[in-house]
Amino acid sequence: MPTTEVRRVRDEEFDAWCDAIDVGFHSPHHRGDGPQRRQWMLPDRCWGAFADGIPVGTYRGLKLELTVPGGAGVAVDGISSVTVAASHRRQGLLVRMMAGELAAAVERGESMAALLAAEWPIYGRFGFGSAADSCDWTLDARAAQFTVDLPGTVELVDPATARAEAPVVYDRFRKQHPGCVDRADYRWDLRFELLRAEGKEISKEPLFALCRDSSGTAVGFARYKFGPEKFVHQRPDMKIMVEDLFALDHYYEARLWQFLAGHDWVTEVGTEYVLGSPDPIWRELLVDRRACWSSNHWEGLWLRILDPITALTARTYEAPGRIVLQIADKDGYAEGTFALEAGADGRAQCAATTETPDVTLPVSVLGSIYLGGFTADRYHRLGQIEEHAAGAVGRLTTLMRTVHTPFNQTGF
Numbered sequence: 001m002p003t004t005e006v007r008r009v010r011d012e013e014f015d016a017w018c019d020a021i022d023v024g025f026h027s028p029h030h031r032g033d034g035p036q037r038r039q040w041m042l043p044d045r046c047w048g049a050f051a052d053g054i055p056v057g058t059y060r061g062l063k064l065e066l067t068v069p070g071g072a073g074v075a076v077d078g079i080s081s082v083t084v085a086a087s088h089r090r091q092g093l094l095v096r097m098m099a100g101e102l103a104a105a106v107e108r109g110e111s112m113a114a115l116l117a118a119e120w121p122i123y124g125r126f127g128f129g130s131a132a133d134s135c136d137w138t139l140d141a142r143a144a145q146f147t148v149d150l151p152g153t154v155e156l157v158d159p160a161t162a163r164a165e166a167p168v169v170y171d172r173f174r175k176q177h178p179g180c181v182d183r184a185d186y187r188w189d190l191r192f193e194l195l196r197a198e199g200k201e202i203s204k205e206p207l208f209a210l211c212r213d214s215s216g217t218a219v220g221f222a223r224y225k226f227g228p229e230k231f232v233h234q235r236p237d238m239k240i241m242v243e244d245l246f247a248l249d250h251y252y253e254a255r256l257w258q259f260l261a262g263h264d265w266v267t268e269v270g271t272e273y274v275l276g277s278p279d280p281i282w283r284e285l286l287v288d289r290r291a292c293w294s295s296n297h298w299e300g301l302w303l304r305i306l307d308p309i310t311a312l313t314a315r316t317y318e319a320p321g322r323i324v325l326q327i328a329d330k331d332g333y334a335e336g337t338f339a340l341e342a343g344a345d346g347r348a349q350c351a352a353t354t355e356t357p358d359v360t361l362p363v364s365v366l367g368s369i370y371l372g373g374f375t376a377d378r379y380h381r382l383g384q385i386e387e388h389a390a391g392a393v394g395r396l397t398t399l400m401r402t403v404h405t406p407f408n409q410t411g412f
Contacts, residue, residue, distance in 0.1 A: 004056065004088065006096040009046040013055065014038060017048050020055040024083025039195055040186035045077075047100055049084070049093040056085040059097035061105065062412055065182040066114060067174055069372055069402045070316030070346060076303075077105035078181070078412050079115040098126055099331075102306065106333060111310035112367075114181070115302050116411055127304045127329060129367030130374075132179040132406040133278045134300030138270035141240075143291035144261035150285075152211045152219060152252050154259040162208035163192050166221040166244075169210075170409075173246045177277075178315075178371050179301055179406030187410075191223070191244070206243060209259060211252050220247030222256045226266075236265035242274060246409055254282035275300045277407040301408040303367035306333045311370065312350040317342035321399045323392060326357035327366060334363045342399060358392035361385045372402025 009017045015034030022030040041060060049057030062078030079101070084093050105113055117123050117130075157165075167188050174180035189195045193202045211220030227239035240260050247253035260269045273296070283292050305311050308327055322341040329335040337357050342348040359376075365384050368374045376396040379385045387393045 004049050004051045004091065004093060006047065006049045006057070006093060006100060008044065008100075009048045009055075011043070013048065013050070013053075014043075014046070017046065017055045017058055020048075020085070021058045021081045021083055024058060024085065036195055040184075040190075045101065045104070047097045049088065049097060051088065056088040057093040057097060058083045059094070059101060061101045061113075063184075064114060064412070066112065067176075067178050067180045068315040068370075069178045069318075069406075071175055072314050072316075073175070073182070074112065074311070074314045075108075075110050076181075077101065077108075077110045077113040077306075079113055080412050082115075094122075095126075102304070102331070102333065106306050109307075109310075111305070111307035111314070112370075113304040113306060115304075116408075117299065117302055120299075123302055123304075124364050127331060127333070127363040127367070128302040129304075129364035129369075130299040130301075131303040131368055131371050132299070132301040132373045132408050133297060134275040134407050135278050135294040135297040136271045136274065137276050137280065137283075137292055137294055138268055139257055139261055140291040141261035141263075141266045141269055143286075143288050144258060144269075145287040145291075146254060146258060146285050147287055148251075148285060150251055150255040150258055152213055152255045154209050154211050154220075154255060157208050157210050159192055159202075159208060162210065162221070162223070163188060163194070165210055165218045166208075166223075169218050169221050169248065170246060173248055174409065176248070177407065177409070178402065178404065179373070179408045181408060181410050181412065183410055187412075209256065211247060211256050211259075213252075219249075220252040220256050221245070222260065224260060224269075237267050238265045239268045239270060240266050242269060242271045244274065245271070245276075250281040250285070253280070254285045257282065272296075273411070275407070275409055275411060277405065279405040301371075301406075303370055305363055305366050305370065308334045308336070308338050308366070309350045309352070312338070312340050313348050315348075315370070316346035317348055317399055318346065318401065318403060319398050320344050321395055323396050323399060324353060324355045324358045325366075325396075326360040327363055328360060329363040334366070340399070356388065358389040359385055359387055359396055369396075369400045371406035372400055372404075373406045376400060 018034035045061035064078040
């Protein structure tokens, strides 16, 4: 077996490395896209495992900003494009690539790493915890009646208008919702197919709709396409597939769903892998709440705390309190005992301490409770948090809880 080297990708290896990503993700038809990917992939965050110069493992980091409770944006290392060739599995290649990039993230001052997991069992062993759930939603268009008159007007717009206005709305939207990450310009260009392989034509299928308030300002956006034409007993039974949808409040979000449901021939409007909120408030505005149902409930964001002091002081807290946390981290990044104290204004201080801990928890559990999507009590009942002082788990649960359910609207 030849020696396998793990390191950053060299320029002359980049195209072959991109092809290895496509094979790893079962998309060999995308091979050859390396030249266009050079436009947005960060060379210093691209890692590979090479056997005699041939890429047999891939891994890359992304520069992301995560909205945390309180609305602050925190720099995190997004992790993507993780593959290991079938011929080189179970040889510790992911462990080595992960170690290289996480160490680099710490050097850059990024207090957390984030990812979306294709498979559940993989990333917990690296200290990641499932931090926010997501799911798809389907609306029965025939029963899409609402209890109130919904504000705003919705209009179809051309791709150029959508490309100009949708990012502005999204940036306002994601700053309101803990768990959401930013979308760099190149990500929008990819969504609008402005960055594409040479010779590939822009698809004419997607349609773009903007919701505007009474002043004409864009407050919501939807990108969608029609499903296959279908008639049952000569009655139309078509579906609209939503590829992106967000708005600045639940009334405008409901207005967009109402618009989509109003299309002729359409009996259902649904999302698929759009990473929607698991608890959308707009659904409560329906006359019949059961006219909208969820499916494909899964984790829309995993977090790995690298610097507990920076991460815990970046967010705000809805109740004052103090607790001493002992964090177990086999890789050492977050290992230690820390005193966390939140004041009445929601701001907190955190520092390393030699005090006796109130609780002990693994770093993966800290990642899970960090955004408020899951409670400390949950993991205590599962035997994953050890309580040393009476009532400490209850205090930690109250301290980390948030009013709004976190979710991530963007895949990466």
